[in-house]
Amino acid sequence: MSTHPPLDRQVALVTGAAQGIGRAIAARLAADGAAVALLDLAGSDLEPTTSDVTQSGRSALPLHGDVCSSTDWQAAVAHVLAEFGQLDILVNNAGIAGPISPLLEYPEDAFDNVLAVNVRGVFLG
Secondary structure, three states: OOOOOOOOOOEEEEEOOOOHHHHHHHHHHHHOOOEEEEEEOOOOOOHHHHHHHHHOOOOEEEEEOOOOOHHHHHHHHHHHHHHHOOOOEEEOOOOOOOOOOOHHHOOHHHHHHHHHHHHHHHHHO
16 A cells, blocks of 8 residues: 555646635645746735645645736746646636626626636646
8 A cells, every 4th residue: 555645746837716615626636746836916824724734744835926917828838837747636716706786787897807707827738
């Protein structure tokens, strides 16, 4: 029987990693043995998630970027590959709900933003 964690020597990238589900996923991946790159918007506080990962004895790479931007995706992957030499797992977790309002009053720009994050962001990943 192996004594290595199930994700030993794996590298994961988690989007939306600053809080909530993304933070929990990053902590679990680290507990299971993975090094974890953490991606969230500029200005997001990735320190708590970084601490969760490193407390498991795994490497964390905090990164800021917008999942709606192909340039930011390319930069994030380049940073992961430069730091770890590989990328094995993508958790494309970033997502937003948008405002709650009646359909006829729903702001068009908010709709565009929800689609950009929840659809385009996943596609680019």
